[in-house]
Amino acid sequence: MTERPSSCSSSSFSSLPACRSSRLILAASWVAVSALAGCGGPSSPADPGGVTPIPTPVPTPTPAPTPSQPAACQITAPTVNCDTHEAKPQELAPVLNAALDAAVATPGVMYTEFPNRIYNLDLFRSRSIERLTAGSVCGAWDHSNDAGDEIYVRSADGCVVEQYDIIAGDGGVRGASKTSMAWQTGWGPPVPGPRAQYSKQGDLSCPLPGERTTFCFSLRGGPGLYGSDIYRILVELMNENPALFDKNDVVPGKGDFIPEQLRIAAWRILDLNAYIAAFEKKLRARGYCAFIEGGDILRAKTALGNNILHEEFDVVQSRTNGEYVSFTIKDRCHKAGF
Secondary structure, eight states: OOOOOOOOOOOTTTTTOOOOOOHHHHHHHHHHHHHHHHHHEEEEBBOOOOOOOOOOOOOOOOOOOOOSOOHHOSSSHHHHHHGOOOOTTTTTHHHHHHHHHHHHHTTTOOOOOHHHOOOOOOHHHHHHHHHHTTOOEEEEEEEESOOOOEEEEOTTTTTOEEEOBBOOSOOOOOSSSSEEEEEEOOOSSSOOOOOOOOOOOOOOTOSSSSOSSSSSEOOSSSSSTTTHHHHHHHHHHHHHHHGGEEEEEEOOOOOSSSSGBOOOOOEEEEEHHHHHHHHHHHHTTTTEEEEEEETTTTEEEEGTTTTTEEEHHHHHHHEEEEEEEEEEEEEEESSSOO
């Protein structure tokens, strides 16, 4: 068994097709935000612009059922004398790359606006395993770490076992090659077990099951999927709960609401715990699964989103003389991480 490299290249494999899938949900979210900017949004703190419905995702195709243990994964010993099998470096890379190509080409798997970035991790994983199974190769995603970014493959005769680091830290797909190989050996390493059932975190009232994140990427400079709606909810909260804030004590230069920039008035928070509780309650009443972690970072997803992703926002700014309202759109994570 070779030593696992400390990092892997993000180079693409030659047969990787351009991302051809369509995700109406994300296109719709950007159209909605453009419409907000064109209309100007709320004109003052006292006019939050009315109630905005939560974005409604387009239903995601449900992956076809796949065998929990493909035939090549069920053998208990090699089917041939492995001395007669002359193993080659990255022997299973061609069949794995073909499986990855098929997964990437599946509608709904990849983002359209972000080149080589996975949108639906479950669909990506299931399609790749289906193709490997069709090629009589054992394939299993290794969830021994929460990220589940590596895939185990074993030849049909059981004589060659390889593992590759396929999912990059930004959600890109790495090809199976020398640079992405974690290790190669013969018969012996067991097939990884199924993905764990994770407990819920943060928002225990959420109807969705608990999840863990494989990758996140920055949303800075854009509204994300939920940014415009959560901004309006925060404006409403501030106007409906004046006792929670000191409007005369603001972060310098940030005393005004600027809706077209999704910029909040940075009032001082007089009761941080009450602010957090009120914000979480209001978000959940609007259909979000949400909680504020560490006293400042809001994590939010919706039940309609099928646990595909969550987004994060910085909603508290700590200064030497206290805490102030903040609204900074930060990251998107796949899958939803709570």
